[in-house]
Amino acid sequence: MTMKELALACRDAAQTLAELDTSARAALLHAMADALERDAAAILAANARDVDAATAKGTAPAMLDRLRLDASRVAAMVAGVRHVAGLPDPVGQVTRRDTRADGLSIERVRVPLGVVAMIYEARPNVTADAAALCLKAGNGVILRGGSEAVHSNRAIADALRSALVAQGVPAAAVTVPDDLRREAMIELLQLVDIVDLAIPRGGEGLIRFVAEHARVPVIKHYKGVCHLFVDASADVAQAVALVVDGKTTRPAVCNALETLLVHADAAGDFLPRAVDALRARGVEIRACERSRSLVEGLAVATDDDYAAEFLDLVLAVRIVDDLDDAIAHIRRYGSDHTEVIATRDDASAARFVRALRSAVVMVNASSRFSDGGELGLGAEIGISTTRLHAYGPMGAESLTIERYVVRGDGHVRHKT
Template sequence: MSGYVRELALAARAAQATIAATDAATRRALLEGMAERLLDGQDAILAANGGDLERARLAGAGKATLDRLALSPERVRGMAEALREVAAQDDPLGEVTRRDVRPNGLVVERQRIPLGVVAMIYEARPNVTAEAAALCLKAGNAVLLRGGSEAAASNAAIAHCLHAGLRAAGLPEAAVSLVADTAREHVLELLQLSDLIDLAIPRGGESLIRFVAEHARVPVIKHYKGVCHLYVDRAADPDLALGLLIDGKTSRPGVCNALETLLVHRDIAAAFLPRALAALRASGVEVRGDSATRRFDPSLAEAGEDDYAAEFLDLVIAIRVVDSIDEAIAHIHRYTSDHTEVIATDDPAAAQAFVDALRSSAVMVNTSSRFNDGGQLGLGAEIGISTTRLHAYGPMGVEALTIERFVVRGQGQRRHPLPGGN
């Protein structure tokens, strides 16, 4: 071990105590100041990003990677706007979430405090650098940021602006620490620091997340792939279902809340599937279907096991016709990644059965899977979407970066009387 990451984590831990002791107004002003400095630093950020893009192109990066990596004046403004939105949220710290007076007079409160030091391990999305820092600071945490090497210059330029904001607020720069040396050994080192790091959040492809989960000695909140299902019930409104299908599959196919599988009740298949197949074709979506689906278009490829388990992240969809809602639920239980499932139905009993039978992080009734997103669901912003049923499940906002502790006030209460009376 080089000790390089340990030094960063020690500094982050010291800085965290200072951040945790700030009041709500200070943290709000800090984030607003950081947003200003991102806008002031736009030219430097874009120049650094241009270098990253050039190197990525020379290294043969694909279109999706380049798209995630690329910044523009609009995207920098978007980052600044995200920081302002986080700044404007209710402050989560100190909030007394519950208060109970015990029969012996003890006043028992639950109160939100920061988690401590959060490590973000992510790929080539420079906007995560700013947004993760903002969410962590809002909740009184320090953050260690280890972004992908492709975005190293962009991340350094963004961190430079964030540090200027911290300095201007009289707060320690180490509250936002960039792991600038992106060698993988440093990730391994970071994942061992269970005495210094309270939580690691990996964001990126499945291989990155598996790597983190396998090597971590620190707690990890994972978000594996999103194999999201739309079930079109026999009682669905076909127009509504068609809207959810096209929105879920085509509005941004490369993200985790995009649809991957369509399940259609046999009773509505003849009314719905021909229109659905035509609309998917018109949107350039490749369809892989079971035999019942292929009866409506024999030219379709046949869907296999792998297709139902796949997160295509592309304009591809697997379709299956089911005999009942129970068969749809059984299919989802088998292939779900616990991310998002959608039912289209006008039958309240079917909707309730679907909600009750499934336990994914978000179950949607008559609305698009694409709404499983912190901003859309009212969290203001998100640091990730957890598919682990522990601590947080679904989109994680500022509140998911805190924990409730107990504060107990009494007047001398004891469990046992003193020896010899009293």
């Protein structure tokens, strides 16, 4: 089948999904989890083929780690799908209800988005996670993973599709194209009015490629150049804890801190303590000249360092004159993902929140809370840095759209 035929079949299948009620859709997700559990051995065998091939090609260890599944990772995938099955159903939620003076009833109601194309690399668990969230919201999903995970992704999709068929939903609701050529991906990204949304998740190269070629709507899950600004009035011990948590607990994720900005009036107290705590955890610090004159042995930060998403135990540091200077820095170098202020001054906090347009802005809390699970979404399909439809962590609700249902009793606009 061509990509267009696959997508049309997925759209038809999505129509069946959209007409299921809440309990039937939950039962479907439980059946998907059961099927993954049942087929764990086949999934692990398929994954071993991918890992062997990647190893033979000399793939980097970090990439191999993302690719590799084991029994506990499959169990986590199963648990993830079961968790999504139990979340509140966003479909059918009424977000506004009005009755006009003339008796006309107006409701805004959540309905599924339609067909979602996930474009991703490496991690095979995305296949199960994204399918679960998309189907939870009544959408069909086209899962275009990387060629390095092709056997893993097919095995996972086979399990999921067997569950769909057993529940009377066309297998095409979860579609994994065989054709992984770039030309085929471009075709997929240009199926206007068939594919309703493309979500690229992966490295910058992949995201740029998708943004460049897509004619369908795209929500980017782009990099997180997250900042912590330590204000003059910050509680120093709290601020040290925030930078340590933000930088060191999981440096490879997008909500990790990349740059620390310090108010000049706080630097003398705060910076030496922060550097000690960070160094004790193996963090390399690249700093401005003012910081380097305050603390010995810091490397020099370049302009590129302030724009970098290190995804590693590296932190850029700059001393700024004041809050305005910090805001200007973040506007210039930030990626609109997550910014934090440590302050005891309500006016500074309010100004920081108001002046920054990032998806998540925090006061005295770690950037690591910028996550769908932590913020109460139950699960996330990613963190949007696109300022449309969904901004920040995206859960099942972000995969629906609101439309109007109007009920009257023969109401007309112009009485005749």
